[in-house]
Amino acid sequence: MKRILMTGALGQIGTELALYLGDIYGRENILATNRSEKNIEAIEDIRFEKLDVTDGDRMYELVKEFKPDTIVNLAAILSARGEQIPQTTWKINVDGVINTLEIARQENLKVFVPSSIAAFGEGTPLDNTPQTTIQRPSTMYGVTKVSGEILCDYYFKRFGVDTRGVRYPGIISYKTLPGNGTTDYAVHIYYEAIKHKAYASYIAEGTQMDMLYMPDALKAVVDIMEADPSKLIHRNAFNITAMSLTPELLDESIKKYMPDFKLSYDIDPVRQAIAESWPNSLDDSCAREEWGWKPEYDLDKMTKDMLENLEKKLK
Incomplete structure (x- = not known):
């Protein structure tokens, strides 16, 4: 990563990740976007543009103008809220990923899309949950996260888009x-x-x-995106936990x-x-073996x- 466009940048992870990436790659190389300006002060002097991820034309305009090499797509409606507005949750969480992947395909960009423990559900082993297992989530948020995982795998295998991601547990900050x-x-x-x-x-x-504590959640993004691609067997939706x-x-x-x-x-x-x-607990051995994941x-x-x-x- 050298120049990064972020979506959902004013959420819990996004506000801290924007500054974290800015400190590593230079704040002038980060473009933070979000569909509202709420909490905009948290990203300090990082450039901000309004963006609804369901608006693919607007996203493409920003990509052509800013010329990133990576999109970090954090835009999502979460689990409890998602049960109140399931159709909107699908639109933002899935259509936003498709727009991101399609633009990445056209412009040869790398993509980070986080998934979640919400992608698991009925039939999933509850203890030491494996990297690859049954995924039958009972929430719309979980359904969208499984869909995002599959879409990222598809765009990598079908079009060669360099997609990567982790399954986040609860994040504390x-x-x-x-x-x-x-x-x-x-x-x-x-x-x-x-x-x-x-x-x-x-x-x-x-x-x-x-x-997972936030400093570890942030470090995981950089570690997986900078990892040697030849060592990534799974690429997307790595279990990580602390x-x-x-x-x-x-x-x-x-x-x-x-x-x-x-x-x-x-x-x-x-x-x-x-x-x-x-x-109850995740098996994160694949992340540890393939790209050196280790919480602090x-x-x-x-x-x-x-x-x-x-x-x-x-x-």
Whole structure:
């Protein structure tokens, strides 16, 4: 990667990834796009243009003008919100990927498209979920992510488009709040710990989901995009993870630094059902073997960093 156009750049991952890529490749070589300008201040001095990813003509205009060698397509509606507006979720999450891939085909660009643990579902082994396994998601978000995985594989095999991607678990960050996902509780718990020393989890006790701290999520993008293509057997939708968490494990970790923290439960049946359809833990051995994936943060290291930074941010 040398010059990068990003879609969905003002979301939870995008705002931090834009700055991360800018620090590596130069901010003048990053074009951040999003369909709204909400949270635009988070990307500081990086160039921004409005873009709805379903508008392929507008995307192509920006590509011809900016001349990127890579498109990082983060534009998506997430799991919980996606159940409220499934048709719109399909349009943005799938049509946006097709537009990205078609432009990449025409202009010989590399493409990064992230998938998600939401791509798994009924019939998927819940523990140590393999790289290649049954994928029958029960949410529209999950359906669109499986579709994106297959489309990326198709464009690579049929047209030679250099597509790459990872399956993200829940992403935890202190900088930008997530946008209506099922794993968001793992971010909210830290915010509420600092603000109120208490949190009511909408996910039930004992519910396992894989998580990743944002610095590792960002590093994964660069690592896979810069990897030797001859070593990539799978190319797209690599399982990556750092930790399998439950609300009570987060509670225990927070209490090491805030002994008076109190965790309670107020279960959201919709998001709980979604969580129960997802894996408890992922097997990320393919990512480790093919491009050297290795997370730097475990639970306690992440908790310490989250609490220290949120203390500064919120007080």
